[in-house]
Amino acid sequence: xxxAERITAIVLLALCVLWIKLxxxxxxxxxxxxxxxxxxxxxxxxxxxxxxxxxLLLWQTFRxxxxxxxxxxxxxxxxxxxxxxxxxxxxxxxxxxxxxxPLIGFVLASMVFVFCFIRLIGQxxxxxxxxLALGIPALLWIVFAYLLxxxxxxxxxxx
Amino acid sequence: xxxxxxxxxxxxxxxxxxxxxxxxxxxxxxxxxxxLPGINASMAVxxxxxxxxxxxxxxxxxxxxxxxxxxxxxxxxxxxxxxVPGTSTAAVIALDGYEMTRKxxxxxxxxxxxxxxxxxxxxxxxxLMSIGPWLSSVALAFGPPEYFALIFLGLTMITSLGSGSLVxxxxxxxxxxxxxxxxxxxxxxxxxxTFGILGLDNGISFIAVLIGMFAVSQSLMNLERHFxxxxxxxxxxxxxxxxxxFKESFGSIIRGSVLGTFIGMLPGAGAxxxxxxxxxxEARISKHPEQVGKGDISCVAGPGSADNSAAGGxxxxxxxxGIPGSETTAxxxxxxxxxxxxxxxxxxxxxxxxVWALIASLYLANCLGLILATGGIKPLTQILRLPTPILSAFxxxxxxxxAYSISNSMIEVWTVVIFGVIxxxxxxxxxxxxxxxLALVLGPMAEKSFRQALFMSDGSVIIFFTRPITVTxxxxxxxxxxxxxxxxxxxxxxxxxxxxADES
Numbered sequence: 001x002x003x004a005e006r007i008t009a010i011v012l013l014a015l016c017v018l019w020i021k022l023x024x025x026x027x028x029x030x031x032x033x034x035x036x037x038x039x040x041x042x043x044x045x046x047x048x049x050x051x052x053x054x055x056l057l058l059w060q061t062f063r064x065x066x067x068x069x070x071x072x073x074x075x076x077x078x079x080x081x082x083x084x085x086x087x088x089x090x091x092x093x094x095x096x097x098x099x100x101x102p103l104i105g106f107v108l109a110s111m112v113f114v115f116c117f118i119r120l121i122g123q124x125x126x127x128x129x130x131x132l133a134l135g136i137p138a139l140l141w142i143v144f145a146y147l148l149x150x151x152x153x154x155x156x157x158x159x
Numbered sequence: 160x161x162x163x164x165x166x167x168x169x170x171x172x173x174x175x176x177x178x179x180x181x182x183x184x185x186x187x188x189x190x191x192x193x194x195l196p197g198i199n200a201s202m203a204v205x206x207x208x209x210x211x212x213x214x215x216x217x218x219x220x221x222x223x224x225x226x227x228x229x230x231x232x233x234x235x236x237x238x239x240x241x242x243v244p245g246t247s248t249a250a251v252i253a254l255d256g257y258e259m260t261r262k263x264x265x266x267x268x269x270x271x272x273x274x275x276x277x278x279x280x281x282x283x284x285x286x287l288m289s290i291g292p293w294l295s296s297v298a299l300a301f302g303p304p305e306y307f308a309l310i311f312l313g314l315t316m317i318t319s320l321g322s323g324s325l326v327x328x329x330x331x332x333x334x335x336x337x338x339x340x341x342x343x344x345x346x347x348x349x350x351x352x353t354f355g356i357l358g359l360d361n362g363i364s365f366i367a368v369l370i371g372m373f374a375v376s377q378s379l380m381n382l383e384r385h386f387x388x389x390x391x392x393x394x395x396x397x398x399x400x401x402x403x404x405f406k407e408s409f410g411s412i413i414r415g416s417v418l419g420t421f422i423g424m425l426p427g428a429g430a431x432x433x434x435x436x437x438x439x440x441e442a443r444i445s446k447h448p449e450q451v452g453k454g455d456i457s458c459v460a461g462p463g464s465a466d467n468s469a470a471g472g473x474x475x476x477x478x479x480x481g482i483p484g485s486e487t488t489a490x491x492x493x494x495x496x497x498x499x500x501x502x503x504x505x506x507x508x509x510x511x512x513x514v515w516a517l518i519a520s521l522y523l524a525n526c527l528g529l530i531l532a533t534g535g536i537k538p539l540t541q542i543l544r545l546p547t548p549i550l551s552a553f554x555x556x557x558x559x560x561x562a563y564s565i566s567n568s569m570i571e572v573w574t575v576v577i578f579g580v581i582x583x584x585x586x587x588x589x590x591x592x593x594x595x596x597l598a599l600v601l602g603p604m605a606e607k608s609f610r611q612a613l614f615m616s617d618g619s620v621i622i623f624f625t626r627p628i629t630v631t632x633x634x635x636x637x638x639x640x641x642x643x644x645x646x647x648x649x650x651x652x653x654x655x656x657x658x659x660a661d662e663s
Contacts, residue, residue, distance in 0.1 A: 004588055012330070019337060022352055029347045036618025039344035039351055042606045046340060050333035056326050083383035090382045091580075094375075094555055098576055101559065102569055110559075114552050121382065122548030136553055140560050148213045150564040 002061050009058040016051035020044055086121050093117050105155025106145075110137035162288060169515030172217060173523055181218050182520050185225020186527045191542050192226065193233020193249070195550070200230035201593070202373040204490045206554060208366055208497070209561035216498035217513050221520045223494050227487050228524040231430065231467045232276050232532065236539065239268045239459070248430040248466040251438045256463075258454035270399050271408050271456060272463035273532030279416035279464035280525035283471025286420050287478070288518055291507060294479035298504035303611035304622050308632035310605040313482040314598060315636040316425060325640070327590045335598025336605075338363055345607040358570040365493050365599060367562050367574035372592045373490075374558045375579025378551045380586055399533070400456075408460035411441050415464030422465075423472025423485070430469035430485070437465035471521060477502055478514060482601070486593035489600055 020043075028038035097113035115133035118124050124132075141159075144150045172178060192203040204223050211219035234249030239256035252272065259268040301309070314332055341352045342362030353359040400408070415437040422433035441461040442451045451458055474491075476482045481503030483489035495502050500510055507514055531539070562575040582592050616622035623629050 001588065008584075008588060008590075012334070015337070019340075019352065026344075026349060026351060029349070031347070034614055034617060037346070037610055037613050039347050039349045042609070043337070043340040043351065046333060046336045046602075050330065050337055053326060053330045053333055057330060060326060086382045087379060090551070091379060095576070097555075098559060098569075098572055101563075101572070106560065106563075110556050114556060117552045117555075118548055121551075122546055124546075124548075132549060132552070136556055140556060143210065144560050144564055148210070148564065150560075151567055152560065152563065153569075 005057060005061045009054040009061070012054040012057075013051055016047040016054065019047040023047065090117065090121055093120075102153050103155070105157070105159055106152040107137050107141055107159045108155045108157070110140070162292075165511060165515045166288065166519060168512065169517070169519035170522075172512055172516035173221065173519040178218055178221050178516070178520070179523070181214075181222040182225045182523050183527060185222040185227075186229040186524050186531065189226040189229020189231075190233035190236070190528070190531060190539055191229075193230040193235075194237050194539060194542050195545070198377065198550075198554075199373075200227055200487045201369075201490050202377050202554075203230065204487060204494070205366075205369040205373040206557050206561055208369070208490070208494055209564045211494060212497065212564065216495070216500055216510075217516050219494060219498060220491070220513065220517055223491055224517055224520055225524050225527075227491065228280065228467070228470060228521060229528065230487075231470050232273065232528045233539075234466075235272045235276075235463055236269065239272065240265055248434050248469075250431075251434045251462045252459055252466075254438070254452055255455050255458040258452070259456070259459060262454050264454065267400055267404065267456070268459050269532060271404070271412075271460045273529050274400070274405075275408070275412040275415065275460045275464035276467040276532075277525050277529040278412050279419060279468035280471055280528070281522065282416040283420040283423065283468035284518055284521045284525070287471055287475050287521075290424075291475055291479045291514075294475065295504040295507045298480050301504070301628070302626075303608045303615065304626055304629045305632070307605055307608035307612055308623065308629040308636070309480060309482060310601050310608060312632045312636045312639065313476070314601055314605070316639040324589065327588070328594055331585065331591050331594035332598045335595035336602040338368070338595070339599050339602025339606075345603060346610045356570065358566070358568060362603065363599070364562075364565055364571050364574055365596075366497070366565050367571040368578045368599060369490060369493060369596060370558050370562055371575040371578025372582035372585075372595060374554050375575055376582025376586060376592065378554045378558075379579065379583040381547050381551055384547075404456060407446075408456050411437075411457040411461035412464045414440060415461040416468045419465035419468030420472040423469030424475045430466040430473075433465040433469040433472075434462040437461040467525075474517075474521075478506055478517075479504065481506075481604075483597060486596060489593070489597045492600055 023040035023043040026038065026040040028040070093113055093116050097109055100109040100112065103109075111133045114136050115129050118132055119126065119129040122129075141152065145152045173182065188203060188207070189200065192198050192200065203226050207223070207226065211222060214222070231248060235252045235256065238249040238253035240260055242253045242257035242260075256268045256272070259265065298309075314336075339362070341359055342350070343360055344351050350360055415433075418437050418440070419430070419433040422436065423430060438458055438461060441455070441457045442448075445451050445455055445457055447455060470485075470487075473483075473485045473488045477488045477492060481492070481501065483492045492502055500506070500513065558575055558579075559572055562571040563569065565571045585592050585595075612622055613620070623633065
């Protein structure tokens with residue numbers, strides 16, 4: 001986990017630098033000058049605090065190198081390879097699903113997603129996967145589109 | 160109106176058929192969520208929040224409060240029967256609760272937890288009823304400097320108590336504050352950090368961040384884990400304790416109730432800390448020290464009561480000061496804000512009906528919990544048969560449709576995806592997600608109060624050090640940073656681990 005913490009600290013530092021740069025460029029309207037605090041001051045203070053904490057985290061990863069290394073070993077040992085595979089496939093399906101929603105509509109995209117997800121990750125039979133792929137989107141369509149009148153994205157078939 | 164009249168009015172609202180339906184539904188969902196490992200109250204409330212958009216504020220709050228209270232008891236069921244804590248608050252109950260199950264006393268362990276939860280829940284609601292209006296009348300005299308100090312206190316307590324690592328808790332809080340700066344600045348109305356995205360002018364969507372960080376990230380975590388399907392196959396008799404058993408546990412229930420309520424009122428301390436503290440106290444003063452960890456009824460009754468009363472206690476700062484005391488109350492704060500209701504000192508005077516209906520619903524939820532516990536525990540545990548992939552697929556689709564319905568736009572859906580990934584990475588790195596949510600809510604409020612205070616003092620920060628309440632709260636803020644070290648002394652060294660399916 002040590003390397004992951006270091007990357008996190010560096011990413012946070014970069015984010016803080018970006019935030020401070022954008023905050024410094026913000027205008028300071030005359031009417032707000034009475035408080036001696038403009039729109040950029042608070043974000044600069046928060047980004048400064050986060051940057052300091054990120055540096056502290058980075059320093060901790062070097063200071064506790066020995067302890068972190070053993071924790072990393074434990075982490076590696078407890079990692080389930082099949083679980084990681086499921087995570088990558090599941091998240092991949094989810095990402096494709098979100099891309100498909102505005103293109104083919106909520107109902108159709110959800111049917112495809114639920115079927116693939118349950119069939120490939122849950123390894124359930126085609127019948128159950130198909131039934132759930134019809135049932136879950138239909139239930140949510142009734143609740144959101146019909147009862148709550150949310151205009152859910154529609155596909156080429158009108159649903 | 161007097162307190163009793165207000166309470167009668169609250170019951171009048173809560174007992175209408177529709178509102179009663181929402182309370183029962185909330186309780187059922189809450190208990191089910193509590194039973195299922197990998198789903199907690201915040202996640203359930205987050206994904207169900209979009210469903211409440213079309214409801215009245217009262218109905219919406221009653222449903223969500225029902226879920227909140229139901230989860231507390233639901234978590235203890237699987238802790239006791241299977242040694243699988245459904246929620247973190249119930250982890251400590253598994254220590255002696257599961258030992259009682261092994262000795263054939265599962266019914267008694269569940270019965271005493273249900274009775275304890277009922278007494279504790281009722282006690283905490285009575286405290287809420289008595290202290291809430293008084294606290295809000297005191298807070299009415301607060302100016303911007305006091306409000307800033309109060310929010311600052313809430314932030315330090317939450318960030319310092321959320322995680323094993325103080326630095327990581329503070330990073331999460333500071334990250335939430337940073338996210339809170341996105342959108343229109345509260346003083347001059349200038350757009351900040353929107354990167355040209357129009358949808359970000361009103362700030363980053365709190366609900367979308369919530370759904371992403373709690374629902375999507377947890378679903379991703381669940382995909383990685385292997386959840387064995389555990390079922391309780393033993394008999395369940397003798398749910399009601401006899402007089403001697405009740406007498407033996409009554410003191411623990413009262414101690415747990417009082418401790419939980421007051422610990423729950425501290426922002427950030429929450430139900431888990433109070434359950435651990437209650438266990439620690441019961442273990443130390445037990446009349447049968449040799450039985451501790453081997454099925455001591457006091458060590459089940461105390462923590463079982465403490466977590467429930469803490470849930471009620473956490474509502475005190477939320478309703479009277481507008482400061483959420485836990486991650487779930489932060490979600491409830493979001494629910495209120497969606498309906499245009501700003502919790503705080505004015506809530507008790509401006510939305511009397513809503514507050515007292517909520518208080519009445521908590522009484523009803525506690526009674527319903529007791530009925531459910533004595534009549535429906537075994538059928539409810541069957542929900543564990545629901546396979547994780549089906550649950551995950553449902554939650555992910557629900558997250559997408561829920562996020563879309565916030566503003567009928569895909570921006571919110573993408574916010575959910577991004578924060579789902581961020582939440583997952585944070586959980587992998589042991590960085591708590593709750594402080595992000597709380598800081599996202601409290602950050603803009605803190606900035607607004609701070610700037611208003613500076614307007615009052617012509618830009619001088621001395622104003623924060625000349626007012627007694629402000630100084631006291633700022634001192635408490637710094638003390639709160641050291642609280643995790645004090646509370647960690649009360650945590651038992653051995654925590655229950657989930658058992659394998661074949662061992663059940």
